[in-house]
């Protein structure tokens with residue numbers, strides 16, 4: 001259970017001095033908290049013994065006022081330090097985590113869904129921070145309070161009395177823990193039901209448009225009602241359980257009071273202690289109640305945090321399969337890229353998606369890739385992004401395997417426009433400049449021109465400075481595509497890859513973009529995956545991909561002379577116009 005602190009040792013060591021100062025402050029605070037009860041006892045004894053003087057009493061009263069103020073000052077200072085530490089830890093863990101995520105390859109992202117990765121860096125990380133700061137504090141403070149109180153009770157009042165009334169405490173603590181353990185089981189069930197409910201709500205929010213369009217509101221609400229009801233019912237169960245069992249602890253505690261009073265009065269009669277001492281004693285006994293409950297709570301929270309640490313570490317321990325090593329070479333330009341018998345299988349798939357792919361790509365060429373949906377076109381070209389290692393065969397850049405180059409360098413060669421667009425909640429120009437943050441105005445304008453996005457910018461409310469929503473909701477599908485193309489172009493990449501990026505633009509716009517590419521990117525390499533043949537008609541080489549294999553290859557004219565998918569589709573497209 002405490003291995004959470006072993007895992008955070010690096011942080012505690014880094015912050016050693018502060019942690020020591022905080023420890024000292026804490027112990028001081030828990031000690032100071034015990035002083036007023038002692039003063040009260042002294043005052044009572046003074047009154048009972050009749051030796052009361054105004055001066056002595058005033059002194060005690062003043063002290064009783066001063067002590068809490070002193071304690072307040074200490075707490076203030078302490079809390080400030082602890083907040084700073086907590087923030088520091090969160091910051092460091094989050095930074096480590098994000099840095100690690102950037103190193104991970106696509107196999108990793110296939111394993112862990114987005115939501116899961118996010119919950120590890122939010123919920124779990126919060127739990128860890130709380131464990132390293134406030135829980136640790138609570139533990140020390142409460143254990144400190146209990147030990148100090150018992151010591152004072154024993155040394156300054158009476159050991160027999162202390163032993164009689166305190167031995168029942170471990171029993172109370174055990175009962176408390178049994179209750180907690182049972183409750184945790186119910187809470188776990190509740191959490192599952194709760195997350196089902198949240199998912200339902202999330203789905204409804206995300207699918208709002210579709211739900212409305214198909215007038216499914218009623219059905220959807222009914223489903224949500226059910227989920228909410230289940231949630232409330234399971235929570236009710238926990239509350240009921242608590243109501244039954246929590247008072248048990250109080251009963252045990254009450255017994256210890258009775259023991260203290262009974263035995264205490266017996267001792268007063270025997271003149272072993274004074275009345276004031278018994279008052280002090282019983283006050284201390286009362287002060288133990290809070291800390292005992294707290295310690296038990298803290299234990300269970302630390303337990304939860306341990307699960308969080310494990311979840312966090314699980315991610316941090318993952319080693320990327322695609323990574324650089326000391327011998328990785330640099331590359332800025334290339335002459336040829338050769339796919340040699342490349343076969344690739346996604347990590348959790350049973351079969352390869354592309355098989356035995358062989359072709360050459362010369363710098364300056366334009367290659368077209370066509371084929372039915374799901375034939376592996378995206379998978380094939382994405383191999384150039386080094387997301388995964390190929391399963392077998394090799395990709396050679398200027399004769400050397402792609403794996404021998406620096407990953408970032410290879411990615412730097414490529415400007416990839418994905419099939420699904422990712423727009424960030426930023427302005428239009430910021431979204432484009434992601435492709436090349438240092439691009440000049442002219443470069444930006446040129447990219448926008450080639451992507452045939454110029455005309456759209458004129459119509460946007462704030463031109464380049466128009467905000468586009470999280471999912472680019474203010475732009476049409478075609479505009480999003482062109483913005484994505486501009487993003488890739490602003491990088492002026494050696495290889496431009498358009499992965500079905502012209503699907504949402506009209507024929508005229510497509511023609512513009514293709515002719516701009518010929519005009520401005522004549523000396524660079526272009527790979528165009530397209531559905532419309534007009535986009536790839538003039539390519540130097542066209543590959544037809546069917547079921548993961550190259551079924552045909554050649555120029556447009558050559559392919560039209562062959563019987564096969566290409567000719568069939570072409571005729572169909574022409575006749576549809």
Ligand code: ADP
Nearest residue numbers: 110346349353372373374375376377378379380
């Ligand atoms: P295309 O681009 O030609 O439509 P894809 O390369 O996108 O084809 O997909 C080819 C096949 O690979 C499909 O059957 C698809 O389901 C599968 N596939 C695509 N991406 C993944 C992935 N990340 N994990 C597992 N299978 C995938």
Ligand code: MG
Nearest residue numbers: 377378419500
């Ligand atoms: Mg695709």
